[in-house]
Amino acid sequence: MTSEFNAAAFYKHLKEGKKLMGVKCQDCGHLSPEPRPMCPVCHGFNMEWRQFSGRAKLSTFTCISIVSAAMAAKGYGRDNPCCAGIVTLEEGPRISARINGVDGRNPQDIKTGMDVVLDLEDVDEESPSLAFKPA
Numbered sequence: 865m866t867s868e869f870n871a872a873a874f875y876k877h878l879k880e881g882k883k884l885m886g887v888k889c890q891d892c893g894h895l896s897p898e899p900r901p902m903c904p905v906c907h908g909f910n911m912e913w914r915q916f917s918g919r920a921k922l923s924t925f926t927c928i929s930i931v932s933a934a935m936a937a938k939g940y941g942r943d944n945p946c947c948a949g950i951v952t953l954e955e956g957p958r959i960s961a962r963i964n965g966v967d968g969r970n971p972q973d974i975k976t977g978m979d980v981v982l983d984l985e986d987v988d989e990e991s992p993s994l995a996f997k998p999a
């Protein structure tokens with residue numbers, strides 16, 4: 865496995881390893897779900913990969929009816945909005961992700977604070993993206 869701290873490596877872990885990997889700064893302990901070679905807190909370069917459990921709580925979300933071609937191909941659009949949100953991982957960091965398994969036509973039924981888990985069913989071959997679903 866590559867030791868590059870970038871989005872390509874992140875998605876490779878997700879797709880091939882079925883793991884949600886972030887980075888931890890070995891100098892100050894800062895934990896981030898966004899892989900980058902430099903710590904955003906202490907600006908050190910002493911980063912290491914760290915696996916997240918994939919369990920999280922939905923912090924905020926929005927339902928989108930104007931979707932990309934890739935999402936339209938999955939059946940999303942004006943009549944079936946797709947949802948995207950920010951989830952707070954149980955380890956603490958927040959990350960933006962698609963929210964699967966919820967009804968974008970009835971956003972009042974989607975509750976912030978609900979438990980969600982990493983959705984590995986839907987790791988796209990072409991354009992991988994992070995998705996969570998209700999636990």
Ligand SMILES: [Zn+2]
Pocket residue numbers: 889890891892893894903904905906907908
């Ligand atoms: Zn640091």
